[in-house]
Amino acid sequence: MRVKAALAQHTGTSDPATARDKLQQAAARAAAQDCTLLVLQELHNHLYFCQHQDPACFALAEPIPGPATEFLGELAAANELVLVGSVFEQAMPGLYYNTAVVVDSDGRLAGTYRKMHIPDDPGYQEKYYFTPGDSGFAPVKTSIGRLGVLVCWDQWFPEAARLMALAGAELLIYPTAIGWEPQDPPAEQQRQLDAWVTIQRSHAIANALPVLCCNRTGTEQPAPGRSIRFWGNSFVTDSFGSLLAQAPADDECLLVCDLDLATIPQTRTTWPFLRDRRIDAYQGLLLRTAEQPK
């Protein structure tokens, strides 16, 4: 099975009509290039409101299914694309998730993933907005394969990628929103970007799965003294972590990349890591911390 994937790296917008226009254009361009998968960035319908804590932002949330998934379903069906999107989900008043949604190419909502690892640090006040997900790490079955969809902060946790792989994922997909703090010097900014690419490439290597990561670009400044320059650099790796395609830092981009899922079993027989996992000795992974040596 081959998958021709497109990743839509966009600047954020607070205008819903503009956000829809951007998605419509990305879907049309992806379809025109015979893509079968379109991956969107995290919270693509909004500015990245989590830079600050503002109770008014909860009004942006909506149920699933709801207007956002209906629109994505229309886009998917009209362009015959499997679509991975991101929705600020209201499960009920007072209960909100950062949820990835997967729509199949017939427009049907194929599945969702509620972000399991929630960040909380200056610029990323997500624990204020989102309850940690309760969906576990289950790939979504689609017409093009089983999609292991994770979200942003999940990308730093090898456990998440491994669990998706063990559950049969054929692609690891990360909608994300990460960027630079303006006060960090360029060398430190480069070091952060490099670490971010490296750890996601490592998930490809450890699990012999292609990784697709779609990040936001552009600078968003919700208040004086608070801004993020989203670092773009959306990328795709093959099933051994080699970079196949990478977007620029500061420009919008539809990154297109052709993937061959047949490389997954090939890589896994050359590098038989799954054969050798020591499941008899991993109990400590279920603990916060192990006993410290005396």
Added chain:
Amino acid sequence: MRVKAALAQHTGTSDPATARDKLQQAAARAAAQDCTLLVLQELHNHLYFCQHQDPACFALAEPIPGPATEFLGELAAANELVLVGSVFEQAMPGLYYNTAVVVDSDGRLAGTYRKMHIPDDPGYQEKYYFTPGDSGFAPVKTSIGRLGVLVCWDQWFPEAARLMALAGAELLIYPTAIGWEPQDPPAEQQRQLDAWVTIQRSHAIANALPVLCCNRTGTEQPAPGRSIRFWGNSFVTDSFGSLLAQAPADDECLLVCDLDLATIPQTRTTWPFLRDRRIDAYQGLLLRTAEQPK
């Protein structure tokens, strides 16, 4: 606490006296540069005999403590170095381990680690020689800190690095022996080396721990048609995975690098991954494979 580390990247030898000379010279050079830690490559006292299955090679094994650890103890004490070595351990006739040994700077055997993940593929017939380790993932306490010692194939398993980190390791240390098959084209060889560096850098990133990896160099050909060109490239990263030092591919090298363990808590407050692990949802890590989606 600062640790000035030396990694001794050597060619293999079948002559015990030559192997001892190499270690003696490396220890003296490390001490002359005020190092407090010397890391040796995997199975440094021998050629990498695991390229083929030969019952005669079991004669190379020895108990721990035994002649190899006694010699390492003398070296460590004479040069006031903490020493991480590697021994083909005979626990009893018929029961053998690939064991890392840690000797403190007073010459005392501080601890051992029996390699938990054992490879077995063309050129690396380790399941023939070694029983998978039973020591779990416990750092060894030494006068310079808690050393999270893992061995070679372990380097491809994020679980191993994570467990060492949760158990309080302050450094991740990998004695290793890996190289290129001569029939692989240069681009594929580079891709393998790159994946190997990348996944070990990712353990530094995920756990905010420096990684020290000491690999063998030189070509060993135990039989016609069977050879490995060990790819050297021993390296050290800081606690966010940035490369601090890297050895060449084909030359012997004493790679020296100064590390500051104070960066570990600093990195962990900037990047608070350990705070957010979903230990309530990781049970699947103890399974070979999860239920596949319908």
